[in-house]
Amino acid sequence: MxxxxxxxxxxxxxxxxxxxxxxxxxxxxxxxxxxxxxxxxxxxxxxxxxxxxxxxxxxxxxxxxxxxxxxxxxxxxxxxxxxxxxxxxxxxxxxxxxxxxxxxxxxxxxxxxxxxxxxxxxxxxxxxxxxxxxxxxxxxxxxxxxxxxxxxxxxxxxxxxxxxxxxxxxxxxxxxxxxxxxxxxGGGKYSLTIEGRASHAGVAPQQGINAIIEFAQQALEINQLNDLKNGTSVSVTMVNGGTAGNVIPDRVEAHIDTRFLSVEAMEAVHDKLTNLYPKIPGAKVECVKGHSRPxxxxxxxxxxxxxxxxxxxxxxxxxxxxxxxxxxxxxxxxxxxxxxxxxxxxxxxxxxxxxxxxxxxxxxxxxxxxxxxxxxxx
Ligand SMILES: [Zn+2]
The missing domain is CATH 3.40.630.10 (Zn peptidases)
Structure with missing residues (x-):
């Protein structure tokens, strides 16, 4: 010793x-x-x-x-x-x-x-x-x-x-x-905000833009960014949306957790998340980076x-x-x-x-x- x-x-x-x-x-x-x-x-x-x-x-x-x-x-x-x-x-x-x-x-x-x-x-x-x-x-x-x-x-x-x-x-x-x-x-947190248009679900559903339906499609696309074999994970971890049972929802807020082994993977995920395009005409999609660690x-x-x-x-x-x-x-x-x-x-x-x-x-x-x-x- x-x-x-x-x-x-x-x-x-x-x-x-x-x-x-x-x-x-x-x-x-x-x-x-x-x-x-x-x-x-x-x-x-x-x-x-x-x-x-x-x-x-x-x-x-x-x-x-x-x-x-x-x-x-x-x-x-x-x-x-x-x-x-x-x-x-x-x-x-x-x-x-x-x-x-x-x-x-x-x-x-x-x-x-x-x-x-x-x-x-x-x-x-x-x-x-x-x-x-x-x-x-x-x-x-x-x-x-x-x-x-x-x-x-x-x-x-x-x-x-x-x-x-x-x-x-x-x-x-x-x-x-x-x-x-x-x-x-490394890891980064992202906030995803979807904006649609509210409308009465019984009287005029066709006038609404359903933010939850837009979110559902975005969530599936975001999930495709997972590459666990190479250490990249992208997880939709929280979601909040809708105002009442009979209203087409006009807003969804969600939280995304990302983890990666390399700076390249971090940048690739960032690029995808900050360039999401709406699937439903008239909907707005915004994804903003929060606190992160390289x-x-x-x-x-x-x-x-x-x-x-x-x-x-x-x-x-x-x-x-x-x-x-x-x-x-x-x-x-x-x-x-x-x-x-x-x-x-x-x-x-x-x-x-x-x-x-x-x-x-x-x-x-x-x-x-x-x-x-x-x-x-x-
Ligand atoms: Zn500690």
Whole structure:
């Protein structure tokens, strides 16, 4: 076993204590006051770790964002950590889902996704400082608070802060098998609006333009865009239309969810959805893109680099694709090497059985510490 791994194993109990403090600060995305309290704790942690600067980006609707920096004046491009501190669990979940440990697993709301990720990253910094091995290179640490609703407000902040970085480390949970996510699907939401003309269904149906019939034909055509073999899915997921049982409906609103593996597939689907033509004369069809995340495409050689560093510290890692998206999608699309799924091993994200495999905490801290010390400047 490497000296470093041995050291972090000795820190495991302290990591668990800090994780409990994090989890017991509940932080549902929609509860700004609670998320801000957790941000206060995070600021204390950054102060303890002697950050050169801590910037709090005040937000009106969601919890504040934070940016901490170490070695601001050192040479080289920064390594950027990205952690979201919000969870999907409404405030009060702790009452029915309290923290507990069982068979080497740690249970608690938000523990796996992704409070353990914060603990791992900060432990790597803490450990390297304690061992006097903290590298003299710029290290930035971004905290966001609305990842679980798709990062609508933090996306431009992430893009600005990631610009010019050497490497982005996303501390989202690993897969149950402990895989680093080497690629992630992108996704986009679309709103489809169909307009027809209302008319009495008994007295003058011929004067109406039935928006539901127009929608039905569009929905079948949209469904044809699915190409599951190649990782593209296009799903009509919600529909709303009609006003009364005896009225030809004049309006339908629908929601479309899209997922893809490549930028080309994303653009092809976008092109089709934004160029739908009405089937019924007089009907109007409009499809507008909402929030989206570009795909995180695998970078050749990136995983192998991490694997080699892990090996030097007795940590063997695995890599694989993920169907879900994360904030890493934004930075990967900017062409910045991005490693995702560096957080805890475990399972059950977004559920009441989410848990962390406790032994993965020191293991991942070792890997992160190795990356901070040994990642070569490009
Ligand atoms: Zn997450």
């Amino acid at each position: 490497s000296e470093l791994l041995d050291y972090f194993k000795g820190q495991q109990d302290e990591m668990i204590d800090r994780l409990t403090t994090m989890v017991e600060h509940e932080s549902f995305t929609r509860d700004k006051a609670m998320v801000d309290k957790l941000a206060d704790y995070v600021v204390e942690q950054f102060e303890e770790l002697n950050a050169d600067s801590i910037t709090r980006m005040l937000q009106d609707e969601v919890g504040d964002f934070l940016l901490a920096k170490w070695n601001e004046n050192a040479d080289g491009k920064p390594i950027l950590f990205m952690v979201h501190i919000d969870t999907v669990h409404p405030s009060g979940t702790l009452e029915t889902f309290p923290v507990r440990q069982e068979d080497g697993k740690y249970y608690g709301p938000g523990a796996f996704d992704m409070k353990a990720g914060f603990i791992i990253a900060t432990e790597a910094i803490r450990g390297l400082q304690a061992l006097d091995k903290f590298p003299d290179r710029p290290i930035h640490f971004l905290i966001t608070s609305e990842e679980e609703i798709g990062s609508p407000l933090s996306e431009p902040v992430i893009r600005e802060i990631a610009e010019g970085c050497e490497l982005v480390l996303v501390l989202e949970p690993a897969t149950p098998e402990g895989e680093i996510k080497t690629s992630r699907k 795909p995180m495409v695998e970078v050749p050689g990136l995983f192998e680099k991490v694997e080699a560093i892990g090996k030097d510290y007795s940590v063997s890692i695995y890599g694989g694709p993920s169907g879900g998206g994360s904030d890493g999608n934004f930075t990967a699309a900017m062409g910045i090497p991005t490693l995702d799924g560096l957080g805890a091993h475990g399972d059950g994200a977004h559920t009441l059985h989410e848990h962390v495999i406790i032994s993965s905490l020191p293991r991942q801290a070792t890997l992160i510490a190795g990356l901070l010390m040994d990642w070569e400047q490009s």
